[in-house]
Amino acid sequence: MKRREAITELGDALRTLAEHATTTEMPAGDLLRAAAELREIAARLGERSRGRSTLPSADDLLGGVRMYNPVTGGGSALAPPLRIEVVAGVAIGRCTLGLAFEGPPRFAHGGVSAMLLDQILGHAVVASGNPGMTVRLDTVYRAPVPLLTPLRLTAEVRHVDGRRVTATGTIATEAEPGTTLVSASGTFVGLRADQTRRLFGPVLQTEA
Numbered sequence: 685m686k687r688r689e690a691i692t693e694l695g696d697a698l699r700t701l702a703e704h705a706t707t708t709e710m711p712a713g714d715l716l717r718a719a720a721e722l723r724e725i726a727a728r729l730g731e732r733s734r735g736r737s738t739l740p741s742a743d744d745l746l747g748g749v750r751m752y753n754p755v756t757g758g759g760s761a762l763a764p765p766l767r768i769e770v771v772a773g774v775a776i777g778r779c780t781l782g783l784a785f786e787g788p789p790r791f792a793h794g795g796v797s798a799m800l801l802d803q804i805l806g807h808a809v810v811a812s813g814n815p816g817m818t819v820r821l822d823t824v825y826r827a828p829v830p831l832l833t834p835l836r837l838t839a840e841v842r843h844v845d846g847r848r849v850t851a852t853g854t855i856a857t858e859a860e861p862g863t864t865l866v867s868a869s870g871t872f873v874g875l876r877a878d879q880t881r882r883l884f885g886p887v888l889q890t891e892a
């Protein structure tokens with residue numbers, strides 16, 4: 685099995701683990717045994733690991749492959765994961781949030797909605813040919829986002845003004861795509877070459 689597939693397999697197992705660890709009602713003894721076993725597995729995985737300034741060997745930064753992105757990465761224990769495709773400049777995302785993402789009972793945490801929107805807005809911005817970093821994200825929570833329910837997100841670029849790009853996006857359910865639950869407007873700023881060097885220089889050197 686190729687390494688990326690193995691990373692995704694481990695990510696799937698970790699996401700299942702996070703969901704079951706969130707929903708389990710097993711007694712204390714079982715939880716302590718599980719914790720001890722998991723610490724052993726964690727120690728084994730940590731025997732060979734990378735630091736902050738080294739990209740994952742399975743990533744292709746310039747090709748857009750980020751295996752551990754906390755929103756879209758197949759290898760991330762934190763990612764729903766959100767699957768995004770860009771069609772005619774519109775980013776369309778799909779995911780289902782489990783109980784690990786609960787804020788108010790039965791519904792998603794508001795910060796999770798903002799995280800999903802930041803990511804999908806970013807994809808629309810990159811697809812427009814004006815990549816940049818988020819400098820502002822305004823979210824409007826119109827209705828709570830239900831857990832364990834297929835979701836549909838959209839995003840598109842509205843305005844490009846020099847280095848500054850504005851994009852908007854929404855979260856709805858797959859069943860009612862016309863009913864916006866959360867909307868967002870984001871401002872992204874393209875980096876100057878000196879800013880790219882300052883922020884990402886060490887990583888780009890290892891990539892080259």
Ligand SMILES: CCCCCCCCCC(=O)SCCNC(=O)CCNC(=O)[C@H](O)C(C)(C)COP(=O)(O)OP(=O)(O)OC[C@H]1O[C@@H](n2cnc3c(N)ncnc32)[C@H](O)[C@@H]1OP(=O)(O)O
Pocket residue numbers: 748802803804805806807810816817818819820845846847848871873875879
């Ligand atoms: C396919 C893969 C897709 C990947 C998607 C990933 C999505 C996720 C994206 C993120 O989450 S990025 C992480 C969160 N963002 C950051 O950490 C960025 C932190 N901010 C910075 O480091 C600096 O703001 C930055 C280097 C981006 C820009 O610094 P500058 O000093 O160059 O900004 P400057 O103050 O000169 O402003 C540049 C322009 O942006 C405007 N601007 C800056 N901050 C703003 C703001 N908060 N709101 C509105 N406009 C703003 C500013 O007015 C100005 O407009 P003009 O050029 O028209 O004068």
